[in-house]
Amino acid sequence: MTKHKIKFLPYDREIEVSEEQTVIRAALEAGVHVNASCGGGGQCGKCRIIVESGEIEGGTSERLNREDLEKGYRLACICRAKSDLVVRVPIESEIDPRMLKKFETSRQAARVRQVNFEDLKSRGLIIPPVEKKYLELPPPTTVENLADSSRVIKFLKTHHNEHRLVFWLAVLRKLPDVIRQADFKITATIVRPVFDDGKNQITNVEPGDTTSRNFTIAVDIGTTTIYGQVINLGTGQILAEQGDYNAQIAFGEDVISRLIHAEKPGGLDELHGALVKTINGIIRNITAEAGVREDEVSSITFAGNTTLSQILIGATPAYIRRSPYVPVTTLYPPIRAIDLGLDLAPHANALLYPSVSSWVGGDIVAGVMGSGIYRSSKLSLYIDIGTNAEIVIGNKDWLACAACSAGPAFEGGGIEFGMRAAEGAIEDFSINPRTLEPMYLTVANAKPRGICGSGLINIVANLFETGIIDNLGRFDRELKSARLRDRDGIYEYVLAWKNDAGIDRDIVLTEIDIENLIRAKAAIFSGCQTLLGEVGLGIRDLDRIILAGGFGSHVDILRAMTIGLLPEIDPARVTYIGNGSLMGARMSALTNRIRKDVVEVLKKMTNFELSETLSFMDRYMAALFLPHTDLDLFSGVKARLNSRIAR
C-alpha cells in the first residue's frame, strides 16, 4: 500500500496516508477542518483546497470553474494523493489560523488487534476440539472377528494412542456399511472432551481419507446482526464470512421487544424459527462460498447475549426481563446442531458460549476469551457497545462485569436523526468554531441521511471543545448562526440543510439528543467506576481499554474521552478487536484450551446488577456532565479546554 505525506496549510500539519485515502479524510484524521456538507461525494463543492505542490488524482468537478482549476483548486473529498503533497485550506479571511490550530485534535482510532492462529499454535494454545483420523483397518478374519466398533477403537488405541473412546448412535447405524464400502479405509471424526476425564466421542465415520476436510463455523448472534464464519479446523483459516440481519427484527428491534414477544402464545417458537432461519441462511451462503459441504462441518460455536442464546436452545427467556433477572442457565450442555434446528449433519456438535447473567451474555464472555484479558496481569477494561453496552473489568485474578443501561443511543436510538452506520450516516465531523460551518463525512460518501454512533460522539465532542455547547450539553445562546436555532423551544444545530441532505428535511442535532447521549455515556462511565470501586480501585488504575463491537471501529478515541464516554488513558493503550463475540466464538471453535479456560473464567466473573448497586446512582449523577463533574479524571480534556480560553 503506497503511502504519501500530505501537509495542510495554513495549519502546518502533516499526515501520512495511503494512496486510496481521499484528501478530506486525511484532513479529518489530521484534525484539519475543511467545510463539507454533502458527506464526501463531491456534491456540495465546499471542500475546496489548493494544491501547492505534488501530484494528485481526481478532485475536478463542475463545482469548480476553469479559473478555480487553474489556481489549483480541487475538491478534497474526491481527490487522492499520488505523491507527497502540500495543500492549502482556504479559510475565511477574518479568522486567525493560529486560533484554529488550537482546536486541532488529530483523529485517533484504536489500534486493531486480531487473533493469530499460527502464533497461538506455536505457543501450544491450540488443542483441537475436533479431529479427523484416517484409519487403514485390518479386515476381520475367522480368527479375529472383533465387532466393527471394537476394530476402530482398537486401531485408534494401538496406532494413534487414543483412549476413552465412545461411539455416537448415529455412527453405529452407518458404521458396518461405510467400513465395508470403503474396504476398511475410513476417516473417523473424534470430538475431544474439554476436560481430561471426559470421553472422546466418535461422531462420524466417512469412507476414505477426508482428514483435510474438517471445518467449523463460528457465529455471533447479535440482536440486530448475525455474523458467521466458516473456518478450516486444521489451519484456523477463515474461508468465508457473512453478516445478515437477524430475522427476529420482525418481532421488535431490541431485546426487550423480543422478550415481550417470547411470552406471547407461540412467540418463542416464532423467535426461535426466525433466528434459526437467519443462521441457516448464513450457513448455506458461507459454506457455498468456501466450497465446503454441510456434512464436512464438524462443529458450530455460538456466542450471543443471554436472551438470544436461550431462544436458540428453545428455553423461555421470560424471567430475564423481570427482577431479579434470572436466566435458565449459564453453562450450556453439549448439543447436537440438529437438535437446535440447524441445517447441518447429525454429527455436528453445537457449542453455546456460557453467559454470566441475564444481561451479561455469551457474547461478552466470548469477547473476554477472545481478547485474553483473563490471562493478563494488566488491569483491562473490555467494553462492547452495541444495542446495549456491557463492560468487563479485571485481570487474570479477578473479573467484574455489568450491563449498563446505556440504551441504544450509539445505534441511533433516542436521537432524532440517529441511525446505524449505514449509507449516508454522518460518521466524521469537524466544525469551524467561528462560522459554525460543518465538515462531515458519511458512510459510503453518500448524501447525509442521519447520524451514526461514532458521528454522534464526534459531533458532540467537537461542539463541546469549541465551546458551542457547555458541559451540560446546552448550546451557547450568544452564538449567532443560521445553523443554531430554536425550534418549538428546543435548541438545535443544523448539520445539513435539506438541500444538501439525502432526505427531505434539515438534519439536526437537538439538545435532547445531546442529553440522551450524555445519559448513555454516563451509564457506561459510572458503570466502569462502580465495578472498579467495588474492588477498591479507581479509573486511574486502568492499564488498558479494549473496544469491541461494530461501533468501536470508527470511534475517535480522543473524542470519546472528550465527552467522558471512555476513561482517559494513553490512546496507545486502547485497542479495538472488532467483533469480540465472533472472535471468541472462533477461538472456542479452534481450541479446547479456551473451552477449558472459560469454565474458570466464569467462576471468576462477578456480575453486578448496577441498578441494585448502591454506589452506582451517585456515580451516574456525577457523570451527567461533559466530560464529568470531576474534571481531574480527564486532565487531557481539561488541558484542551483551558487552551480554548484564549479564544
Added chain:
Amino acid sequence: MTKHKIKFLPYDREIEVSEEQTVIRAALEAGVHVNASCGGGGQCGKCRIIVESGEIEGGTSERLNREDLEKGYRLACICRAKSDLVVRVPIESEIDPRMLKKFETSRQAARVRQVNFEDLKSRGLIIPPVEKKYLELPPPTTVENLADSSRVIKFLKTHHNEHRLVFWLAVLRKLPDVIRQADFKITATIVRPVFDDGKNQITNVEPGDTTSRNFTIAVDIGTTTIYGQVINLGTGQILAEQGDYNAQIAFGEDVISRLIHAEKPGGLDELHGALVKTINGIIRNITAEAGVREDEVSSITFAGNTTLSQILIGATPAYIRRSPYVPVTTLYPPIRAIDLGLDLAPHANALLYPSVSSWVGGDIVAGVMGSGIYRSSKLSLYIDIGTNAEIVIGNKDWLACAACSAGPAFEGGGIEFGMRAAEGAIEDFSINPRTLEPMYLTVANAKPRGICGSGLINIVANLFETGIIDNLGRFDRELKSARLRDRDGIYEYVLAWKNDAGIDRDIVLTEIDIENLIRAKAAIFSGCQTLLGEVGLGIRDLDRIILAGGFGSHVDILRAMTIGLLPEIDPARVTYIGNGSLMGARMSALTNRIRKDVVEVLKKMTNFELSETLSFMDRYMAALFLPHTDLDLFSGVKARLNSRIAR
C-alpha cells in the same frame, strides 16, 4: 399351600404334592406310569386309579360306570388329594410290578432361583442408576439471582452432596416454567454414571414431590417372544409384566430369516418398526396395569441377541450372518428411548445389554449377570436353550462362551409334530415298557396337538431307558405293537391316535425326529466339552449347571442327562433361573453395580466360534449317541441302563 402325601401301589412310591396338583401329575413326578392318552383332560378315560384310602376331590366321569366308582376307581387326571392318599394303579396282569419299578425315575425339575432385591440391597449391591430428589429451593432475590440451573445444582451440592451435575437440553427447555409454577418446589431426576468419572445427568424436573413415582422397564427381546416388566426403582418390586409375540415373526420365524429380510430394501426399517411396535404395545399394557404414567418411567433396559439388538438401534445386521460373523458393536452407547422410536418420555434413557459376539448376545450376557456366575468361584455351566442354544462356562476368573448350532429342535423345529409349549403340547411322558402304552400330559391338559421341547426330551429319554430305542435312536424292530410302525420306510412311534388327538392325524415321533434331537443335543454337549477342553478342563470339573429360557422350567433334568443333553452332575446342583435375559435386564435396571461389572465381565468372556474350533467336530461326532459314545461321562445313566438288563 396345603400338601398331602400320595402313596402309589403297587410301586410302593410316595410323593408329597400340593392340593392343587392332579393325581396324574403327582404320579408322573413320582415316576409312576399310568396310561393316559388325552393329555390330562379326562377324555380318554385310561388313567384309572383305585383310591384305597384317604379323601379325594373329583375324578368321576362318564368314562367310569357305577361299578367302577363303587370299587373306588377314579380318573387320575381330574382328581386331587384332599388328605393323604393311598392309590393303586391297575396294571396289566401279565406285568411284574417289580420289573416296572426298575424303570422308575422320579421327575426332577431344576430348583428355581430368583433375584431377591432386599437381599441385594442389604449386601450393598444396589447402586441406583436413576434417582429422584425432592428440592425445596430458595427463590432468587435481587442479591442472589443465580440462573435456574445453577440454583438446582447448588442446592443439590449443598443439601444432597451431589456433584458433577449436568443438565439435559430438554430439561433446560422446561426448567424456568416448571420451577416457578411449582413455587420452587421440584423433583429432579438424576441419572448416575456407571463409572465414578462420569457425570450425573439431570434428565428431568417435575413440579412438587414425585420421588415415590420412579419406575423402570426391563425387556427381554426374544426372537419369538418379547417380555417386559415394569419395576419400582425404589423397591425393586415388579409391578406388572407381559409377554407378547415379536411382530417380526411376520418376516420369518428364526434369526436367519430376519437377517435375510434385513438386507432387502426397506427390510431393516420394517423389522425395526415391528420390533418397536411390539415393545411399545408391551410398555402400554404393563404401565397401564401397574398404574404408571409413561412419563414416570425413567429408564428402559433391553437384553436381546445381537441381531435383535442391532435391529433395535437401527444398525444393519447384514454382517452377522456371514463368516467371519462381525457385529457392529459389543457395547452400546447411552441412548434416549425416543431415539429408538419408543413411546416413552424424552427423559427416559435406554440401555442395551452389551453382546460378546454376533451369536452370543446381550441376552446371554444378561443371564450371566443375573445368574451371578461371574462372581462365583464355582465352575458353572450357564445354558440358555431357546430358538438357538448358547452356553457360557466359567467362574469369577474366566468365562468362555459359544453359540451352539443346535437348531430349533427344542422349540419344535425339525420335529414332524414339534411345537412350542402351547396348549395341547405333550410336555410330560412315560411309557409302559411292556404294552408300549403311553402316559402323557399336555400343556393346559388339552387334547394333544404336538410335542414341545421338554416333552421331546422326556419321550426320547423314556424310549431309550426302556430299550425301545437304542443308543443311535433307532426303534427296536423286534417289538410288536400297533404303536410302532414303519411308514414309507421310516419307523415311528404313535404317541396319540387321531381319535385321541386334538388334530386330524395320528401324532407320531419318527426316527428322523430322534436323529434331529440327537444332533441338537450333541451340538450343545460337545460345545460344553469344547469350551472346557480349550481351558484344559473336562465335564467332570463342572460344579453346577444353570438353566435359563422358557425351556428350562419344564425339562426333567435326569431325562435331559439321559439323552446326553446336559452333563451328568448331581441334580441338586442344577438350578433354573427362568428368563435369565429378563432377570439380567431387571438387575441392570436396578443397580449400577451390574452395569459396572458387565464391562469387566465382557473383557473376561472369550467367545468361541465352534465351527472354527478344530476340536469341536470330533467331540460333536462322539456325542451323536444316546447319551454319548463315552458312557463313563454318564455313570448314572449307565447304571440305569445296566439295571434294565434284567428285563
